[in-house]
Amino acid sequence: MExxxxxxxxxxxxxxxxxxxxxxxxxPHGSAVLGxxxxxSDLDVFVVLRRHxxxxxxxxxxxxxxxxxxxxxxxRPARPVELTAVVRDDVCPWRMPPRCEFQYGEWLxxxxxxxxxxxxxxxxxxxxxxxxxxxxxxxxYGPPPGEVLAPVPHGDLRRGIVAGxxxxxxxxxxxxxxxxLTLARVWTTLATGTVRSxxxxxDWALPRLPAAHRPVLAHARxxxxxxxxxxxxxxxxxxxxxxxxxxxxxxxxxxxxxxxRRR
Numbered sequence: 282m283e284x285x286x287x288x289x290x291x292x293x294x295x296x297x298x299x300x301x302x303x304x305x306x307x308x309p310h311g312s313a314v315l316g317x318x319x320x321x322s323d324l325d326v327f328v329v330l331r332r333h334x335x336x337x338x339x340x341x342x343x344x345x346x347x348x349x350x351x352x353x354x355x356x357r358p359a360r361p362v363e364l365t366a367v368v369r370d371d372v373c374p375w376r377m378p379p380r381c382e383f384q385y386g387e388w389l390x391x392x393x394x395x396x397x398x399x400x401x402x403x404x405x406x407x408x409x410x411x412x413x414x415x416x417x418x419x420x421x422y423g424p425p426p427g428e429v430l431a432p433v434p435h436g437d438l439r440r441g442i443v444a445g446x447x448x449x450x451x452x453x454x455x456x457x458x459x460x461x462l463t464l465a466r467v468w469t470t471l472a473t474g475t476v477r478s479x480x481x482x483x484d485w486a487l488p489r490l491p492a493a494h495r496p497v498l499a500h501a502r503x504x505x506x507x508x509x510x511x512x513x514x515x516x517x518x519x520x521x522x523x524x525x526x527x528x529x530x531x532x533x534x535x536x537x538x539x540x541x542r543r544r
């Protein structure tokens with residue numbers, strides 16, 4: 282992985298300041314380890330802890346991340362940060378459903394600004410996150426991830442990545458680009474067994490789509506890479522027909538069921 286961006290260093294410093302000796306390791310995942318950051322990539326960070334957190338620690342993490350993370354707009358120009366924390370004994374040895382200790386993402390900003398402090402809970406979406414962390418084999422702090430985390434069985438990876446699909450498809454109007462690309466990645470992972478970057482997943486999916494659905498995915502990929510501005514209003518039928526088609530392909534490969542808190 283290329284040298285971490287300055288904001289990523291700030292995230293690691295915040296985690297260590299708030300959680301201190303309870304931090305075993307801090308690891309990148311997502312685009313940072315799947316081909317490199319793109320213009321619209323989040324900074325995806327995975328933290329492994331020795332013990333469970335206190336509510337005041339989770340609140341301190343939220344308050345710090347609200348100041349570090351942005352949405353790429355003029356008012357908050359920093360990259361979005363997605364930070365997920367687990368307690369090692371909750372995920373190693375691996376079992377389903379795994380327990381998430383803490384999660385921050387920009388989609389939660391309004392709730393967190395209103396004072397919500399996240400609570401630990403089950404999260405099947407940890408399956409692909411742990412898989413990406415192990416594949417990336419990069420530590421921002423602490424030992425290599427392979428010394429800390431157990432591999433996720435392939436069947437659990439499949440169940441984990443489809444758990445959030447119903448919720449994702451319901452968000453297509455408010456988070457169009459991300460939903461379009463994430464569904465392509467879920468489809469790709471089920472079909473190939475490999476977790477790919479969002480643009481690489483789009484490359485795989487595009488020739489397998491009916492011609493009528495390709496422009497939606499092609500536009501989402503171009504926006505993600507910084508080649509186009511978002512212009513979903515130009516698609517007469519909108520992204521819904523594409524979403525419905527890909528969800529059917531996903532359900533054919535792995536029957537849908539349950540929901541995850543987020544992708």
